[in-house]
Amino acid sequence: MKLTSEQLVPWFNHRVYPMVAWVLVHFVLGALFVMAFGIAGHGSGIPLFIISVAETLGVLLFVMSTIDDMKRLSEDMAEDFRSTRFGSSFAGFGVFAFIFSVLIIAVPVAHGLLFL
Numbered sequence: 001m002k003l004t005s006e007q008l009v010p011w012f013n014h015r016v017y018p019m020v021a022w023v024l025v026h027f028v029l030g031a032l033f034v035m036a037f038g039i040a041g042h043g044s045g046i047p048l049f050i051i052s053v054a055e056t057l058g059v060l061l062f063v064m065s066t067i068d069d070m071k072r073l074s075e076d077m078a079e080d081f082r083s084t085r086f087g088s089s090f091a092g093f094g095v096f097a098f099i100f101s102v103l104i105i106a107v108p109v110a111h112g113l114l115f116l
Helices: 005-040 042-075 093-115
Strands: none
Touching: 005 042, 005 093, 042 093
């Protein structure tokens, strides 16, 4: 079954909004870990770093699976929709994945520099 814009865009939104929410939660948790380190002291650095890495792996897995899902959905796009300018913008998922990966991985790297 090939998807039209009326079918494809809601499916994208159904995946993008939770992904963005999880990325925002990831950054908020990153800030909370820094505050916890400031309150608890230097001895809490290694446990907080381990929690940061584990949480990052979960967010990274969620984001990469979401981007892969969106890529697969765009492959099922109807040809008349794909030929429009809006339809042709559903590309570049590799770049999208790279940018999100760098942003997500920056948090535990910063924690490692601060906590260890």
